[in-house]
Amino acid sequence: MEIAAELDEKIINIVSQGVSGRFKKTKITPETHLQKELGLDSIGILAMVFRFEELFSIDIAQLGVDINVAKLKTVSDVIQAARDILNKALLAKQA
Amino acid sequence: MDLRALTSHISEQKHQNFILTFEKGQVVKRSHENVFQDVMAAVARLRAWGVQTGMRVGIFSCNCYEWIIYDLALLELRALSVAFTDDFAKMGADELIDRYSLSLLLVQSTNQTYKNTRQSDAVAFLDGKNKNIKAIDRQQSNSDPEFENTGLIFSSGSSGRLKGLTLNRQGIEASVDAFTKAAAPRADDCLLLFLPISNFQQRLMYYSALWYGVDLIVTDPNRLFRALKDLHPTVLIAPPMLYETFETRFCNLPRWKQRAARIMGTMAGKVPSKRLREKLAQIIFEDAYEALGGKMRFMVTGMAPIKRSTLDLFELMQLPLFETYGMIEFGGIALNVPGAKRVGSVGRLLPGVRVELAADGEVIAIREHRLASTYFDCVEGEAEETFINHDRVATGDVGRFDKDGYLYLIGRKREMIVTAGGTKIHPEIPESAINASSDVARSVVFADPDASTLVAVVVPKSPQDQSAKLRIQRFVDSIGERQPSILVGRIIFTDAAFSRENGFLRPNLKLDRRKIAEHFLKESRETKEVLARGA
Numbered sequence: 001m002e003i004a005a006e007l008d009e010k011i012i013n014i015v016s017q018g019v020s021g022r023f024k025k026t027k028i029t030p031e032t033h034l035q036k037e038l039g040l041d042s043i044g045i046l047a048m049v050f051r052f053e054e055l056f057s058i059d060i061a062q063l064g065v066d067i068n069v070a071k072l073k074t075v076s077d078v079i080q081a082a083r084d085i086l087n088k089a090l091l092a093k094q095a
Numbered sequence: 096m097d098l099r100a101l102t103s104h105i106s107e108q109k110h111q112n113f114i115l116t117f118e119k120g121q122v123v124k125r126s127h128e129n130v131f132q133d134v135m136a137a138v139a140r141l142r143a144w145g146v147q148t149g150m151r152v153g154i155f156s157c158n159c160y161e162w163i164i165y166d167l168a169l170l171e172l173r174a175l176s177v178a179f180t181d182d183f184a185k186m187g188a189d190e191l192i193d194r195y196s197l198s199l200l201l202v203q204s205t206n207q208t209y210k211n212t213r214q215s216d217a218v219a220f221l222d223g224k225n226k227n228i229k230a231i232d233r234q235q236s237n238s239d240p241e242f243e244n245t246g247l248i249f250s251s252g253s254s255g256r257l258k259g260l261t262l263n264r265q266g267i268e269a270s271v272d273a274f275t276k277a278a279a280p281r282a283d284d285c286l287l288l289f290l291p292i293s294n295f296q297q298r299l300m301y302y303s304a305l306w307y308g309v310d311l312i313v314t315d316p317n318r319l320f321r322a323l324k325d326l327h328p329t330v331l332i333a334p335p336m337l338y339e340t341f342e343t344r345f346c347n348l349p350r351w352k353q354r355a356a357r358i359m360g361t362m363a364g365k366v367p368s369k370r371l372r373e374k375l376a377q378i379i380f381e382d383a384y385e386a387l388g389g390k391m392r393f394m395v396t397g398m399a400p401i402k403r404s405t406l407d408l409f410e411l412m413q414l415p416l417f418e419t420y421g422m423i424e425f426g427g428i429a430l431n432v433p434g435a436k437r438v439g440s441v442g443r444l445l446p447g448v449r450v451e452l453a454a455d456g457e458v459i460a461i462r463e464h465r466l467a468s469t470y471f472d473c474v475e476g477e478a479e480e481t482f483i484n485h486d487r488v489a490t491g492d493v494g495r496f497d498k499d500g501y502l503y504l505i506g507r508k509r510e511m512i513v514t515a516g517g518t519k520i521h522p523e524i525p526e527s528a529i530n531a532s533s534d535v536a537r538s539v540v541f542a543d544p545d546a547s548t549l550v551a552v553v554v555p556k557s558p559q560d561q562s563a564k565l566r567i568q569r570f571v572d573s574i575g576e577r578q579p580s581i582l583v584g585r586i587i588f589t590d591a592a593f594s595r596e597n598g599f600l601r602p603n604l605k606l607d608r609r610k611i612a613e614h615f616l617k618e619s620r621e622t623k624e625v626l627a628r629g630a
Binding site for chain 2: 019062
């Protein structure tokens with residue numbers, strides 16, 4: 001449980017790094033909409049995905065995961081995608 | 096360049112260049128010699144499938160090495176490529192083949208559904224095994240011996256609807272040559288392409304890289320940041336939003352760090368030695384340099400207006416970002432380059448390009464051969480309005496030149512505001528004056544239908560800060576006092592983002608002022624009515 005909460009916090013932190021000035025005061029919750037409420041455009045979301053790869057030292061493409069940026073609408077979508085990717089990475093490491 | 100001889104030219108180059116792609120998570124590096132062999136193998140395959148000179152072959156695929164190979168193979172065969180963008184994703188293979196009179200459709204092997212169609216013999220995989228492929232012979236006589244029209248492309252226009260364009264070979268060659276001459280590539284340059292190849296600008300760039308001998312990285316947007324960091328490109332062409340991402344990261348640093356970096360960056364900028372100046376900037380702005388791969392020497396942006404603050408930040412970081420201007424109908428028009436750059440302008444005209452400013456200031460671009468010879472699939476009268484002569488294109492942009500020949504874009508012709516008092520104003524003029532306030536993130540100005548003044552929709556940098564709104568109000572009032580012709584009578588504050596999703600940006604990322612005006616005027620009227628009812 002604690003690990004999941006810690007991961008969520010890390011993801012929210014990654015998201016917040018890409019939020020520009022006038023959206024900074026928005027409280028980021030899992031329901032927060034990336035584009036409407038945080039002003040993140042498609043390239044901003046790609047930058048966020050790359051920060052995630054760097055933080056966890058993984059290469060999403062090498063895991064065979066296809067990230068569809070258009071489907072990442074809310075912070076919750078990002079958290080879910082991050083969990084799936086990290087699970088895959090763990091399985092790949094164990095294999 | 097001669098597009099018809101591109102493939103043979105690749106094989107004759109003395110300098111060894113490469114194309115780098117990501118495939119299954121790995122970087123794959125192919126020499127131009129490999130490229131030549133792969134193109135010739137693709138030519139043989141296309142011939143075996145029955146593709147002949149003058150036939151139309153559709154390509155519907157994400158960015159991949161094979162896209163380039165088949166594009167070159169079609170040029171070699173003098174067959175016409177029809178490049179489908181993502182907008183066609185919902186259209187079936189049969190519909191594409193019938194509607195555009197294709198003889199063959201090339202798709203990625205991941206797109207298996209296209210193989211289960213009525214005309215599946217005419218659908219081949221770009222990157223997979225193919226059996227029993229047979230191009231449809233439409234018995235068309237070849238009426239283009241000089242291969243003047245090389246293919247068809249699609250582009251989203253200001254109206255938001257897709258337009259089809261017929262490509263002109265000599266226009267392509269002129270555009271590639273002009274850009275390359277101005278950009279002066281080096282043998283050790285490496286160009287990164289990440290936008291869809293179906294967008295013709297990207298193809299122009301790889302024709303240039305292949306003809307003039309430059310390394311090329313081709314990726315999809317998902318791998319953009321990894322490609323930047325790991326493959327160290329030296330040339331990048333990207334929309335403003337990419338560069339604005341760097342500004343956001345910088346502005347999210349703690350205030351003391353930002354201030355320190357700005358002070359040190361300004362001091363470094365005053366060092367006389369260019370080499371030392373750049374070295375110092377690399378140390379001060381290490382993160383940005385690292386994220387861009389550390390070797391970037393020429394970054395270009397266009398497609399939409401870029402924020403002045405972003406340009407200023409890149410200037411401070413000694414990172415070479417240049418604005419350009421062009422039109423898919425015409426090709427490149429102007430470009431800032433090292434040694435001839437003026438922030439806020441789109442640069443000087445490219446070689447071979449002339450511009451006349453019409454009476455209303457509209458930029459009329461002139462070149463012997465345009466990139467596109469005409470439109471198809473467009474609104475009635477649109478072709479006549481744009482292609483005003485065999486060598487000129489009416490851009491719809493209003494511009495001006497400074498005394499040194501730098502071109503400045505000041506608005507769109509159709510967006511001219513005519514106030515109730517009859518004054519004609521380009522909205523960009525008051526917008527630019529308002530945006531100069533340090534409290535304003537963005538503003539959009541339009542005519543007030545109920546008054547002779549203007550309405551400004553203003554997005555403050557800190558929407559919760561009431562004192563900032565007062566400062567903005569005073570700032571805007573002071574502009575009106577100095578320049579009564581751009582007097583803003585009403586400010587509507589908002590924290591809404593302007594995006595394609597909410598319709599405030601057009602598909603080409605330009606502001607849809609009409610929609611913004613309609614939305615905020617309606618909102619403002621409703622608020623007034625509620626207040627009146629409550630009174």
